[in-house]
Amino acid sequence: MKIFFTGSLHVGSNHNLYTVMIKTLKDLGHTVISDHVLNNSIEEMDAWTTKDRTEYHRKMSKAITTCDLAVCEVSFPSTISIGHEVTLALDKGKPVIGLYQPGKEPGVLQGIHSDKFMMYEYDAKNLAEVLEYAMDEASEKIDVRYNFFISPKMARFLDVVAKDKKLPRAVYLRQLIEEDMKESGYKE
Numbered sequence: 001m002k003i004f005f006t007g008s009l010h011v012g013s014n015h016n017l018y019t020v021m022i023k024t025l026k027d028l029g030h031t032v033i034s035d036h037v038l039n040n041s042i043e044e045m046d047a048w049t050t051k052d053r054t055e056y057h058r059k060m061s062k063a064i065t066t067c068d069l070a071v072c073e074v075s076f077p078s079t080i081s082i083g084h085e086v087t088l089a090l091d092k093g094k095p096v097i098g099l100y101q102p103g104k105e106p107g108v109l110q111g112i113h114s115d116k117f118m119m120y121e122y123d124a125k126n127l128a129e130v131l132e133y134a135m136d137e138a139s140e141k142i143d144v145r146y147n148f149f150i151s152p153k154m155a156r157f158l159d160v161v162a163k164d165k166k167l168p169r170a171v172y173l174r175q176l177i178e179e180d181m182k183e184s185g186y187k188e
Contacts, residue, residue, distance in 0.1 A: 001139065004064050004094075005034040006085050007073035009042045014076060021099070024128050028135060034064045043112060064088055069095040069138045071131075073103035074119075084109060090114050095138040099130070116141050 007018050009029055018037055025032050036056070048056070051144055064070060070089040072082055086109065089096045098119040109119070118137055120129040150158070158169040165172065180186075 001068040001135070001142075002031045002066065002091065003033065004067040004085075005032050005037060005072075006070065006082060007037055008076040008082060009037065009040060009045065014073070018073065020130070021127065024131050025071065025135075027128075028098055028132060029184065030135070033067060036063070040071070060085065065092055066095065070164060071097045071099065071134075073100075074098045074106045075101040076110055077130065086117070090116055092121040093143050095141040097134045097138050102177055113120065120149070 005018070005025065007021075015038065018034070021033050022034050022038070036059070044054075045056075049091060064085065067089075070085065072086055074086075086096050086098065090112070093116070095116045095118070098106070098117065099122050100106060100119065102121055102123060103110055103172055105119070105128060107122070109117075121136050122128050158172065161172050162169045
């Protein structure tokens with residue numbers, strides 16, 4: 001899987017921890033997007049111009065869009081960036097794994113209620129085991145793309161519904177399927 005990895009840059013000693021986490025994910029067979037964490041320091045980012053920050057956000061947003069899921073180390077204080085990355089990934093329908101060390105569970109992120117947001121405690125001894133388990137759990141929550149053909153009449157109807165309900169056509173179709181699943185009593 002393609003993984004977007006992020007963590008706080010506000011504690012410089014995290015670089016080694018992030019390197020271990022990224023290596024562990026790669027050893028599990030995943031591709032990891034992590035340049036923004038490994039190749040930037042908070043001091044460098046503080047000196048960025050508005051143009052630099054805009055470009056960083058564009059690249060980060062694209063990386064989240066193209067990944068299968070996000071892994072976020074959330075033990076350490078950050079500006080709003082980690083929370084923003086978490087919510088951006090969730091808004092794009094990506095599963096998010098939040099990892100934290102014992103006694104450092106992030107209070108604000110506990111307020112996120114989504115079946116695609118999973119938090120796991122880890123330490124140096126069980127990191128690989130926790131990551132492997134978390135990846136298995138998250139892989140079950142990755143959306144599956146499903147394309148099919150519809151008639152022009154159906155397309156026009158979907159356009160009207162999307163405009164009236166102010167929601168994307170795909171969301172409307174998903175809601176119909178979810179309603180049928182619920183009404184039929186479907187269980188996995």
